Structures are given as C-alpha cells and as structure tokens.
Amino acid sequence: MEQAAGGTPDAQSLPGCYRHPDRETGIRCTRCDRPICPECMVDASVGFQCPQCARGDAGTGHTPAASRPRTLAGGTVAADPRLLTKVLIGLNLALFLVQQAVGDRFTDRLDLIGQAYVPLLGSVEGVAQGQWYRLLTAMFLHGSILHILFNMLSLWWIGGPLEAALGRARYLALYFVSGLAGSALTYLIAAPNQPSLGASGAIFGLFGATAILMRRLNYDLRPVIALLVINLIFTFGWSGIAWEAHIGGLVAGVVTGYAMVHAPRRRRALVQYGTCAAFLVVVVVVTLIRTAQLS
Numbered sequence: 699m700e701q702a703a704g705g706t707p708d709a710q711s712l713p714g715c716y717r718h719p720d721r722e723t724g725i726r727c728t729r730c731d732r733p734i735c736p737e738c739m740v741d742a743s744v745g746f747q748c749p750q751c752a753r754g755d756a757g758t759g760h761t762p763a764a765s766r767p768r769t770l771a772g773g774t775v776a777a778d779p780r781l782l783t784k785v786l787i788g789l790n791l792a793l794f795l796v797q798q799a800v801g802d803r804f805t806d807r808l809d810l811i812g813q814a815y816v817p818l819l820g821s822v823e824g825v826a827q828g829q830w831y832r833l834l835t836a837m838f839l840h841g842s843i844l845h846i847l848f849n850m851l852s853l854w855w856i857g858g859p860l861e862a863a864l865g866r867a868r869y870l871a872l873y874f875v876s877g878l879a880g881s882a883l884t885y886l887i888a889a890p891n892q893p894s895l896g897a898s899g900a901i902f903g904l905f906g907a908t909a910i911l912m913r914r915l916n917y918d919l920r921p922v923i924a925l926l927v928i929n930l931i932f933t934f935g936w937s938g939i940a941w942e943a944h945i946g947g948l949v950a951g952v953v954t955g956y957a958m959v960h961a962p963r964r965r966r967a968l969v970q971y972g973t974c975a976a977f978l979v980v981v982v983v984v985t986l987i988r989t990a991q992l993s
Contacts, residue, residue, distance in 0.1 A: 716748070727751055770914070771958045772966045773865010782866050783857040786873065787850050790897055793838045794846050805895070810836035810881055812890030813992045825885050826992040830985065833881040834874075839895040849897045856904045863911055864958055871974045872954050876903020876947040882981040883946030886988045894940040899947030905929070906948045907955025914959045950977050 712722035715735035723735045727748040740752040769775055778784075797805050806816050806823070810832050813824035825832050840846035861869040880899020888894060905926050912919050926948075932939065954973050961969035 769863055769865045770911075771864045771868050771961075771970070772963070773868050776866060779862035780858040781861075782870055783853060783861050786857070786897075787853055790838050790840070790846060790850060790853075794840050797839060805839055806893075808832060808835040808895075809839055810884060810894040811892070812885055812888065812988065814891035814893075824890065824992075825985065826890065826989045833878055833885065833981070833985065836881055836895045837874075837877040837897055837900055840897070841895060845896060849901055852901050853897065853904070856901065856908055860904055860908055860911065864907075868958055868970060871971065872903060872907055872951065872958065873900045875954055875974050875977045876900045876906075876951045878981045879903070879950035879977055880940075880943035880945075880947035882984040884940050884942040886984050887942045888940065890992055894943060896940070896943070898940070899943035902929070902944045902947035903951025903954070906951030907958065910952060910955035911959055953977070 712724055713733040715721045715723050715738055716732040717738050718735050721735040721737075723733050725735070725739060725746060726733050727746065728742060729747055729751040732748055734746065734748045738749055739746040740749055742752070803818050806818050808831075811824045813822065813826035815821070816823045823829065840849065857869075857873075860872075864872065877897065877900030880902065881894075884894050884899075905922065909919060909922050909926065912922055930944070954977065957973035958970050
C-alpha cells in the first residue's frame with residue numbers, strides 16, 4: 699500500500715514503488731512525489747521522475763511525442779517505414795493507367811512544356827501561359843512502360859530505405875523539392891516547345907540524398923556511386939532524355955540531403971525545412987525569369 703505523502707520513511711517502513719509495491723524505496727518523483735524504485739527512475743534536470751510524469755501523462759514533464767524513437771534526421775519512426783514510397787509508386791502507376799486509357803489529350807494537359815501550340819488542345823499551352831501546375835504534375839507522368847518501370851524500381855530501391863532513415867515528412871519534402879528543382883531547370887534551359895515528363899528529377903534527388911546519408915553513416919559509397927554514374931551515362935548518352943531534370947533534381951537532393959542529416963540538433967527543423975523553403979524560392983524565381991523571357 700502506498701504511504702501518505704506526508705509520512706516519514708525509516709529503515710523499517712520504506713514505502714513501496716507505486717508501480718512495483720513489493721519493492722521498498724526511498725526515492726520519490728520530483729513532480730508527483732510518488733515513490734519510485736530504481737527501475738522506474740527517469741533522469742530529470744533535477745532529481746528523478748516517474749515514467750508517467752516523464753511521458754507527460756500527469757500534465758507535466760515531456761510530451762508523449764518527446765519520448766518516441768527518432769530517425770537519424772529527427773523524424774518519427776513509423777510502423778510502416780515505406781508507406782509514402784508505396785503511395786508515390788501507386789500514384790505514379792494510377793496516373794500512367796489514366797494516360798493509357800485517355801490518351802495524349804490527358805498527357806498534353808499536364809506534362810512540362812514551356813510554351814507551344816498543342817494541336818490536340820487547339821491552343822498555346824505551357825508554364826509561360828500561367829500553367830505553373832505543370833512543374834508538379836509532370837513529375838507523375840511517364841512516356842512508356844519501360845520508362846515507368848525503371849523509375850518505379852529505382853524509387854522502391856532508393857526511396858524505401860531513405861524514407862526509413864529520414865522519416866515521412868522530411869522524405870516527402872526532399873522528394874518534392876528535388877522534383878520541382880528538376881522541373882524548374884528543365885523549364886529554364888530546354889526548348890520551350892519540348893515536352894518533358896517523368897519522376898526522374900525527384901528520383902535523382904533521392905540518389906543524391908542517399909549518397910550523403912551513406913557518407914554520414916560511413917557506409918561504402920561505391921555501390922550508390924556506381925549506380926549514379928550508370929544513370930548519368932544513360933542521361934547524357936541517350937537521346938530524348940531531359941538531362942536538365944536529372945541534374946536539377948540531383949543538385950537539390952544533395953544539398954537538401956546534407957541539410958537533413960547534418961543539421962545541428964537544436965536547430966534541426968529550422969535548417970532542414972529552411973533549406974527546402976530556400977529551394978522552393980529558387981524554383982519560383984527561375985520560373986519567373988524564364989516566363990519573362992518567353993513573354
């Protein structure tokens with residue numbers, strides 16, 4: 699039975715731990731004053747707390763989220779560490795099926811094009827016409843079965859482990875920042891009438907971030923570097939590939955990935971999401987510059 703808080707324990711009548719009544723103890727929680735045994739003691743800035751107060755269940759101490767396990771980048775460890783990767787793959791596959799069912803009219807409305815007359819739509823289309831959404835929607839479209847197969851396999855192999863290492867929010871931010879950076883560079887450099895589509899910009903960003911993560915963990919970088927080199931060879935050695943999206947995504951992925959895994963703990967969220975915000979500002983500025991050139 700728990701002793702009254704005002705009692706004075708002595709050598710013959712120490713109170714029992716409130717969680718383990720059979721264990722006598724002379725230690726009390728500094729917040730709720732309940733007796734706690736060594737197994738239940740949680741270090742605090744002053745003295746010790748019971749597990750309940752340390753979790754915040756008593757209305758004091760740390761919140762429950764503070765005691766959850768964290769990833770290397772500070773994200774919350776999820777029950778399914780590949781959930782967002784599965785969702786992204788499913789979204790890409792669903793839109794590819796829509797492309798196949800509806801045809802080029804659907805693709806021409808959403809792919810990345812600077813400014814050009816599109817015969818199927820009977821009008822001048824493009825980002826320069828105010829259709830900024832194309833920078834995003836083009837990331838989820840693909841030109842062939844081989845194109846989407848290669849990209850989705852890469853997304854599964856690279857994205858899954860990276861999502862587990864970063865946490866969902868940071869992984870998703872990295873994915874979209876890399877993809878948008880690739881789209882913006884394509885819009886800036888490529889011919890305005892050259893359509894572009896695919897998740898490659900975002901995936902190259904994941905490649906870059908994976909290299910940074912492996913370097914941070916002192917893993918062997920040779921496998922990921924070899925895979926990246928092979929992809930770059932295909933990028934510049936095969937016609938019809940938007941190399942601008944690959945390079946833009948890769949640069950964004952390397953920089954953002956470095957911010958994700960090397961940010962100081964006290965300012966981690968500020969550095970991580972601040973870097974993402976800075977890239978989004980760059981995307982907006984580049985888009986405005988190119989639109990002015992084409993207007």
